Amino acid sequence: MDNSICFAQKSDADDKLASFREKFFIPKHKNGNDVIYMCGNSLGLMPKSAEKYIHNVLEDWKNLAVEGHFYGKNPWIPYHEVIGRSMASIVGALPAEVVVMNSLTVNIHLLMVSFYRPDRKRNKILFDFSPFPSDRYAIESQVRYHGFDPKYAMIELKPEDGQYCIENENIEKIIHEQGDEIALILIGGVNYYTGQLYDLKRITKMGHEKGCIVGFDLAHGAGNIDLQLHDDGPDFAAWCTYKYLNSGPGSLSGIFIHKRHHGRKDLNRFAGWWGQDKESRFLMGPEFNPMPTAEGWQLSNQSAIQMAAVHASLDIFLEAGMENLRLKSIALTLYLAYLIDNSMGDEIHVITPTDGNKRGCQLSLQMTNPDKRLFDYLIDRGVILDWREPDVIRVAPTPLYNTFIDVWNFCRILKDGLKIL
Numbered sequence: 001m002d003n004s005i006c007f008a009q010k011s012d013a014d015d016k017l018a019s020f021r022e023k024f025f026i027p028k029h030k031n032g033n034d035v036i037y038m039c040g041n042s043l044g045l046m047p048k049s050a051e052k053y054i055h056n057v058l059e060d061w062k063n064l065a066v067e068g069h070f071y072g073k074n075p076w077i078p079y080h081e082v083i084g085r086s087m088a089s090i091v092g093a094l095p096a097e098v099v100v101m102n103s104l105t106v107n108i109h110l111l112m113v114s115f116y117r118p119d120r121k122r123n124k125i126l127f128d129f130s131p132f133p134s135d136r137y138a139i140e141s142q143v144r145y146h147g148f149d150p151k152y153a154m155i156e157l158k159p160e161d162g163q164y165c166i167e168n169e170n171i172e173k174i175i176h177e178q179g180d181e182i183a184l185i186l187i188g189g190v191n192y193y194t195g196q197l198y199d200l201k202r203i204t205k206m207g208h209e210k211g212c213i214v215g216f217d218l219a220h221g222a223g224n225i226d227l228q229l230h231d232d233g234p235d236f237a238a239w240c241t242y243k244y245l246n247s248g249p250g251s252l253s254g255i256f257i258h259k260r261h262h263g264r265k266d267l268n269r270f271a272g273w274w275g276q277d278k279e280s281r282f283l284m285g286p287e288f289n290p291m292p293t294a295e296g297w298q299l300s301n302q303s304a305i306q307m308a309a310v311h312a313s314l315d316i317f318l319e320a321g322m323e324n325l326r327l328k329s330i331a332l333t334l335y336l337a338y339l340i341d342n343s344m345g346d347e348i349h350v351i352t353p354t355d356g357n358k359r360g361c362q363l364s365l366q367m368t369n370p371d372k373r374l375f376d377y378l379i380d381r382g383v384i385l386d387w388r389e390p391d392v393i394r395v396a397p398t399p400l401y402n403t404f405i406d407v408w409n410f411c412r413i414l415k416d417g418l419k420i421l
């Protein structure tokens with residue numbers, strides 16, 4: 001690697017996934033050029049095909065009305081099965097272990113109904129620090145709902161003083177010391193703030209050895225890292241589809257429930273008709289017999305229009321292949337880290353782990369002399385990213401639509417910005 005534009009140009013020319021950028025609408029800067037979009041960790045770009053997929057549902061609704069459930073281009077009744085299968089392959093799960101439904105925080109609550117079963121001896125929840133508050137609110141309200149005191153029952157996993165990332169050893173120590181009192185470990189697989197990717201397999205194993213249930217919030221993992229949920233073995237996971245999975249603002253969430261829990265009658269669950277076994281769902285009888293798969297956790301029939309947006313995006317992921325995407329992602333982020341380290345001086349440094357196995361595509365850049373004018377400068381020059389108070393810029397080059405030239409241009413503009421401030 002080197003600092004020259006030639007390196008970026010050559011890398012783009014060699015990129016087998018380069019043509020995928022064409023499949024997305026790239027917003028335009030006021031100067032008429034494409035923006036440098038580094039914000040796929042917040043809201044992924046819109047696939048051009050989403051228009052067609054959604055239009056198909058609208059056409060079926062228009063022409064078939066209720067019969068669209070059976071005779072639509074993608075009949076609405078089994079539509080969640082189609083997208084569930086694709087989603088399962090993207091997160092490394094068996095088709096029966098995944099379903100797409102509701103939104104993320106709703107699903108975290110539903111999953112905690114089944115998997116947070118505190119008693120007097122074991123009632124704590126271990127979770128990781130993050131300024132993204134939804135998980136904390138959900139956890140705290142569940143703890144209170146069960147009559148426990150969040151002050152004692154919530155264990156927040158935090159980096160050591162002066163550090164940003166959390167070592168496996170720290171997690172190990174807490175689980176070793178308090179595991180007998182921990183009912184649930186619920187960690188963001190990729191930390192929202194630092195971009196650190198945790199060792200899901202190892203955390204799962206450590207938790208299970210101590211008798212804890214283990215779940216992951218993969219809002220920043222799904223579509224970003226090459227997940228192997230079935231083999232890594234957590235009890236459950238949930239994620240949203242509007243970040244790396246490009247399915248549109250507020251879109252549906254995915255959940256994973258490991259096969260070992262399917263069909264368990266002893267688990268609490270909040271039930272709804274769409275979780276009923278599909279052989280008897282439309283008999284509309286009074287007795288609830290859940291599907292013996294993740295589908296048994298569904299409550300409602302889902303919005304077909306929203307499922308179409310998810311479908312459009314997942315088809316692109318299947319075509320590109322998660323493994324290929326991850327390889328390009330590692331290369332892009334490594335290049336970004338190289339340019340930051342080699343051309344910015346001391347004014348900015350990366351707080352995300354340097355080891356490619358410990359991060360996804362996001363780098364969190366910390367400024368030595370934080371000045372929000374830098375953020376305004378970047379936006380003004382067509383760089384879309386996000387700023388986290390007090391001093392961090394999160395940058396996420398994504399392999400489906402970002403290029404090495406994007407990374408090179410971003411660093412050039414960032415460097416100019418740092419100079420004028």
Ligand SMILES: *Cc1c(COP(=O)(O)O)cnc(C)c1O
Nearest residue numbers: 103104105132134135192219240
């Ligand atoms: C994006 C994100 C959410 C989003 O929650 P919604 O219920 O989809 O609004 C929740 N938790 C984390 C960690 C996130 O990054």
